[in-house]
Amino acid sequence: MTPTLTISQATSDADFAAAADLIDSRDDNHHPLDRAALAKARLLLLAWLDDTPVGCGAIKAGEGEVAELGYLVVASGYRRLGIGARLTQARIDWASAQGIKLLWATVRAENQASRENLLKAGWQFYGDYLSIRGTGNTIGWYVLPLMQGLDIQALMAGPIGNRTPVIQGSGEPD
């Protein structure tokens, strides 16, 4: 029988542990998971193939009308099947229903899969900024307005803080 994909909200300790294991299994170079921060997420979704957790995605801890997407992982054997896109759309739908006005997310410059996943879901590139961790990494910032007429720059002023923008083409001429 074809396995069934379901997306459900994490509620139990076992759900949170399953999501944490998925996040810790990430194959790219990421910083260690802060499990206490994950536990405070506004929303944590798990994707299940029958009884197997194969993906997760969250709206990170915080409050108010601007919210951050994060913790999106699909287990390596289950990628390019639309699971990441389903997790992203489900989080967008949840945020809209909560009255959240603007979503934002950050993606490391080299993470093409994640960037394409956001752009495909209708997100806009907001800007490249240097990582606040002082690593010299470029982080791409993306936004998705959930209503019209927003002053995106004003709403993003808080999350962006005093990060340094990376200006394309600002290096020495060849």
Ligand SMILES: CC(C)(COP(=O)(O)OP(=O)(O)OC[C@H]1O[C@@H](n2cnc3c(N)ncnc32)[C@H](O)[C@@H]1OP(=O)(O)O)[C@@H](O)C(=O)NCCC(=O)NCCS
């Ligand atoms: C990013 C990630 C969650 C995508 O999950 P996924 O289930 O494979 O994504 P989907 O199958 O839903 O793909 C949706 C779209 O995203 C884009 N995409 C996904 N993987 C891609 C890849 N490797 N290269 C280019 N585009 C990709 C495509 O546009 C794709 O649509 P298509 O398959 O119709 O072309 C997955 O690659 C992953 O877990 N990566 C490691 C963890 C990570 O980087 N998380 C994000 C941190 S910001």
